[in-house]
Amino acid sequence: MRVNRRLRWVALPLTIASAVALAGCSPTTANGFLPGFDEGGGQATNHTSMIAGLWTTSWIVVLAVGVITWALMGWAAIAYRRRKGQSGLPVQLRYNMPIEMFFTIAPVILVLGFFAFTARDQAILETQYEKPDVCITAIGKQWAWDFQYNGDNCDDPQDPVWTIGVQAQTDAQGNITNEVPELVLPVNKEVTLQLESRDVIHSFWIVDFLYKKDMYPGRENYWSFTPTKEGTFVGKCAELCGQYHSMMLFNVKVVSDSEYQSYIASLKAKGQTGDIDDALDRQQNAPGTGAPAAEGEHNN
Helix, strand or coil, rough: CHHHHHHHHHHHHHHHHHHHHCCCCHHHHHCCCCCCCCCCCCCCCCCCHHHHHHHHHHHHHHHHHHHHHHHHHHHHHHHHHCCCCCCCCCCCCCCCCCHHHHHHHHHHHHHHHHHHHHHHHHHHHHHCCCCCEEEEEEEEECEEEEEECCCCCCCCCCCCEEEEECCCCCCCCCCCCCCCCCCEEEECCCEEEEEEECCCEEEEEHHHHHHEEEEECCCCCEEEEEEEEECCEEEECCCCCCCCCCHHHHEEEECHHHHHHHHHHHHCCEEEEECCCCCCCCCCCCCCCCCCCCCCCCCC
């Protein structure tokens, strides 16, 4: 009877673990419940699955280490507990060389493994397209966004067009009452974003794309990717940047190439043409902004 009871206690956690493992076959669970995937497992960008894979694999390894550690702690607490009739301290052991080597080598291997896979994926994420199909300058400002569409070259814009955004406004219930800035991208086209700031440090974050990059005054940052799914995605600033940081929102609309070209044409028709890259920067004389110095003065 006692043997059967013990077997039942062993079978219960195994059954639960098996159910969890089988549930992991769904795309949502397999991707760690992260955003950026549709019900069929389709990803928002060409990098989304890689980022989710690094995330879920890291959690699996960490949880496995945790389970083993907790099991060993539980086993030691039960196997070496004080028994009835015992008194005093148990025999004290020290300098167990095999165990100490294991406790040293195993964490080193884990840390090196995390570093290697992170460095590998980061190198891919930080590789910029040499000749993107689309290059867009995204400019952060307190507390909104400007977007300038430069054709296929941010360094030498060809007939650039732009939109200037305003800060999100909310009513008493916290609902947004105005149109937030919108970034339009063509699906399945190589996109490079040139990230800049007009005032303070911001962070450009498209939630479903599972990546974000900082934006610095007087310095350009870049992010290259290929949107692979049409739809509207939420973007926001991920760096505390002042009183209305939480209102620094925008939307990303991924559309077909024909819709994208129509959108660019509509901006031209509205007269929203020209280079607004540095023209509206708050710190006109800050190093690196390219602002002209007054006569007799020099930018540092």
